[in-house]
Amino acid sequence: MAPLLLAGLLSSISSLGGDAGVIGRAPLRPREERGEIPEEARIADYQLEVSLDAERHELRGAVTVTWRNRGREAVSSLPFHLYMNAFRGEQTAWMRESRGAHRGVSQSGESPWGYIDVQTARLADSGEALRWTFGDDPTLMTVLLPRPIAPGEQVAVALEFLTKLPRVFARTGHAGDFHMVGQWYPKIGVLDPERGWQAHVFTLNSEFFADFGDYDVSIEVPQRFVVGASGALVAEEALGEGRRRLRYRAEMVHDFVWAADPRFVERLVEWRGVLLRQLIFPERVGDAQAHFDAAIATLESMDARFGAYPWSTLTIIHVPEDAGGAGGMEYPTLFTTSDIAERSLWWAIFGLDERISGILTTVHELGHQYFQGLLASDEHREPWLDEGMNTFANGMVFADWHGPSAWVARLGGQAISEPELVRLSLLRGADLDPVASPADAFLEVTGGYGVTVYRKTAAIMHTLRALAGADAFDEALRAYALRWRFRHPRGEDLEDALIEGLGATLTFPSGSAAGPVHMDVARFLEQALRSVDVLDFGISRVENRRRIGDAGWRVDEEGDLVETPRPETWPKLTALADAEIEGVVVVERRGAMRLPVELEVEDVHGEAQRLTWDGQDRYRVFVFPGRRLRRAELDPDHKLVLEPRRLDNLRYATDQPAPKGLTEPLGEAAEAIALAVLAGVAL
Amino acid sequence: MRALGRVLRAPGLWLGLAALHVVLAKVLAAPVVASLGAALQPYHFSDRGALVPALAELLVAQPPVVVAFATAWIASALLGGLLQLVLAGGIIRRLAGPASIAEMAAESARYVPRFAALALYGWVPRAVVLGLVLADPLEIGATPRLVIGGLGLAICAHALELARARAVLCGGGAYHPRALVGAFSAVFSAPRRSLGAVLLWSAAAGLAVAAVAVVSRGLGYGWVIWAARLIAALGVGLQLWRIAVAVAAATGDRRV
Numbered sequence A: 001m002a003p004l005l006l007a008g009l010l011s012s013i014s015s016l017g018g019d020a021g022v023i024g025r026a027p028l029r030p031r032e033e034r035g036e037i038p039e040e041a042r043i044a045d046y047q048l049e050v051s052l053d054a055e056r057h058e059l060r061g062a063v064t065v066t067w068r069n070r071g072r073e074a075v076s077s078l079p080f081h082l083y084m085n086a087f088r089g090e091q092t093a094w095m096r097e098s099r100g101a102h103r104g105v106s107q108s109g110e111s112p113w114g115y116i117d118v119q120t121a122r123l124a125d126s127g128e129a130l131r132w133t134f135g136d137d138p139t140l141m142t143v144l145l146p147r148p149i150a151p152g153e154q155v156a157v158a159l160e161f162l163t164k165l166p167r168v169f170a171r172t173g174h175a176g177d178f179h180m181v182g183q184w185y186p187k188i189g190v191l192d193p194e195r196g197w198q199a200h201v202f203t204l205n206s207e208f209f210a211d212f213g214d215y216d217v218s219i220e221v222p223q224r225f226v227v228g229a230s231g232a233l234v235a236e237e238a239l240g241e242g243r244r245r246l247r248y249r250a251e252m253v254h255d256f257v258w259a260a261d262p263r264f265v266e267r268l269v270e271w272r273g274v275l276l277r278q279l280i281f282p283e284r285v286g287d288a289q290a291h292f293d294a295a296i297a298t299l300e301s302m303d304a305r306f307g308a309y310p311w312s313t314l315t316i317i318h319v320p321e322d323a324g325g326a327g328g329m330e331y332p333t334l335f336t337t338s339d340i341a342e343r344s345l346w347w348a349i350f351g352l353d354e355r356i357s358g359i360l361t362t363v364h365e366l367g368h369q370y371f372q373g374l375l376a377s378d379e380h381r382e383p384w385l386d387e388g389m390n391t392f393a394n395g396m397v398f399a400d401w402h403g404p405s406a407w408v409a410r411l412g413g414q415a416i417s418e419p420e421l422v423r424l425s426l427l428r429g430a431d432l433d434p435v436a437s438p439a440d441a442f443l444e445v446t447g448g449y450g451v452t453v454y455r456k457t458a459a460i461m462h463t464l465r466a467l468a469g470a471d472a473f474d475e476a477l478r479a480y481a482l483r484w485r486f487r488h489p490r491g492e493d494l495e496d497a498l499i500e501g502l503g504a505t506l507t508f509p510s511g512s513a514a515g516p517v518h519m520d521v522a523r524f525l526e527q528a529l530r531s532v533d534v535l536d537f538g539i540s541r542v543e544n545r546r547r548i549g550d551a552g553w554r555v556d557e558e559g560d561l562v563e564t565p566r567p568e569t570w571p572k573l574t575a576l577a578d579a580e581i582e583g584v585v586v587v588e589r590r591g592a593m594r595l596p597v598e599l600e601v602e603d604v605h606g607e608a609q610r611l612t613w614d615g616q617d618r619y620r621v622f623v624f625p626g627r628r629l630r631r632a633e634l635d636p637d638h639k640l641v642l643e644p645r646r647l648d649n650l651r652y653a654t655d656q657p658a659p660k661g662l663t664e665p666l667g668e669a670a671e672a673i674a675l676a677v678l679a680g681v682a683l
Numbered sequence B: 001m002r003a004l005g006r007v008l009r010a011p012g013l014w015l016g017l018a019a020l021h022v023v024l025a026k027v028l029a030a031p032v033v034a035s036l037g038a039a040l041q042p043y044h045f046s047d048r049g050a051l052v053p054a055l056a057e058l059l060v061a062q063p064p065v066v067v068a069f070a071t072a073w074i075a076s077a078l079l080g081g082l083l084q085l086v087l088a089g090g091i092i093r094r095l096a097g098p099a100s101i102a103e104m105a106a107e108s109a110r111y112v113p114r115f116a117a118l119a120l121y122g123w124v125p126r127a128v129v130l131g132l133v134l135a136d137p138l139e140i141g142a143t144p145r146l147v148i149g150g151l152g153l154a155i156c157a158h159a160l161e162l163a164r165a166r167a168v169l170c171g172g173g174a175y176h177p178r179a180l181v182g183a184f185s186a187v188f189s190a191p192r193r194s195l196g197a198v199l200l201w202s203a204a205a206g207l208a209v210a211a212v213a214v215v216s217r218g219l220g221y222g223w224v225i226w227a228a229r230l231i232a233a234l235g236v237g238l239q240l241w242r243i244a245v246a247v248a249a250a251t252g253d254r255r256v
């Protein structure tokens, strides 16, 4: 693709190094490129000053939060998230659920804990001291205001804090000189005009939810550290004694993170006025271009599908091997990725290739710039809106990048696509909790979170897209993305946008005299998102049988009883002409999910016929007079990504020879390997 | 090339052994085919280009299918080892000169117990090589370990072959471990000949890897099994050549 070639060229001039061309950018792309940003979206501005003690892995910081009351009622207290306190000890809600492990990475070391200690709280203007209280969990604190803040008014609160970074295992923390500084400062909750304050105790699966605002952040670090941060670097000064201060500005974002490590190597590339900055370790520097290619392909795809990427910077952080828990996480204008698996000679010999390690991580985490960075849904209340919709968008990115049959893993001529991977993952654990459940409804012991929230959501969207037609679906989703950027969409907002864009009812030709088949989009979404019903169709019978003839007694035109003799034995099916035969297909709905499904029957002459069954009843019998059937297949175009079990979708007529489509090639593969082993060991 | 000449003068042996391998592999894979067929019943699958997702779905629904695959391959290895024991006497006799099938069979049967003892002793140096390669005390990295491991196993194989050939052609007790120790000293005292045997062993091992690579690269295509059979036939030829090197050496020893 042309943009990728361009990226390659641009990256070759990126060795300008240092901060040349980096300092002083406006944090947002020009208005004509990024579009308007509604003023009412700006609710919480942060001014932060922080100093890193790289030996003790501690941050001393001060924050002034300016918060605007855009609600309908006066507010007399402000809830603040103290996310870092999740790692304070075993008794926090987060640690109780996680048991000290996150995505397969376990807490390690003698003192792995981290915390945030708020030391002072004052009104920024008057300096008046403020009181604060805690509930059951230390991740949530409430600052009490001396007087209520009326709707339309604003308040500025200044807090001083000390943050001790944990040994990294879950997103944030340190590993040697590597510092991933996320969830590090007190963050105000979100005031929902209808639901009131949205500020949840930080639990294992709940990620984050915050209002948009501008961030002005000064970071003081030892001179030798290379820093990557959200937003744009606007100033840098040496402080003496081996330390320096970096000042960043980020606009219309809902979080600010930074990472620092002396070993970081910087790579830069520009994409349509957006500066992509990659901080990578020297031993992995050869992978930088592959990550840039993936990032640019993602930006190309998502910018076209979901509206302009609004910010002028994007920073990709690599994490060292002993800090894997920090990898694969999204923050505004910054994300951490993971390493691309090393290719050995054996990969080439056996024809193995993949785009999952590293590449999919970059595609996924960058995708979050839209699904949550821009469409800032509540990750605690509705995690499917960001993780699931983003997973769906990842599949679209691969299709836009490598074509509709893009693979994510390949073994010789056999390949698997991203939607296919999504579909297969539904085989286990996707039917325990509804998709539209809050994050803390998913228990770690069931293992259902990832498959339900990420994959089942994506499968629902792929399925709806295939049924409704790609163009209509893409247009509806684009309308949703444009309407809700810089806002907090809820599940029902997405559903409304889909129903509005696709129409309340989808109509399919039945392919028979029965008239068209209808599908209620709202009902589909309701069942797919809020029930644990599984989509599974199967063919329970395909057979050819003799049509009913006129043997026996009947009344003829004259009113006389006449007999047509019955042969001693009915002729064999093979002896009958096609006109004397009828094909019969019985299709079954084996799961509780109801959805129209296509059925394709093919007769012995190779003539195919497509029908649509509405999938409402438990089963349906289709009869084809005068046709000798060879086979019948449900969902022949593989539209129903939501159907994990597809092997029962194809069946040959009982009297017809069937291909050994699976047993033959796999049996021969088993035989060939047995032969290799035998000949290799024998003699 | 004297050794190769011995193989080429016994085309029946080569072809017969290759055919035996092909048949045995077919038999070994039959339970896999049956288990796949049973797991899929009464449904069908027609898209040979999408075997991986279909197999994944099948394995989640019917995990015992994995056991069928694993059993077939483990049985192949065991059977391969057994064949080595059972056929070696006859093969050595035939490579040493013309022999009828009956003579070969008799020779094979005669040497089974002796070769079983030799095979047992042969596992001692092999275990040392494998242990060193796996433990990697010098931390030399994957590729050098592969090369050194291959070299070690090849030398062990050649020594074992030499001990067998000497037992059949020169007489002498193969029950005592010193038969193998003597073969090892012969391996190191004729480095050029041994290098040839090592190269042949490596080529045969390379062919086995190539057969697996053909399967993974060509999965779903009908030519895979025929390519694998061709490679296996070549592999059998190389193995015979390797044995012929030992036979030539043993015959030479007798002359001296």
Ligand SMILES: [Zn+2]
Pocket (backbone or CB within 6 Å): A364, A365, A368, A387, A390
């Ligand atoms: Zn994600």
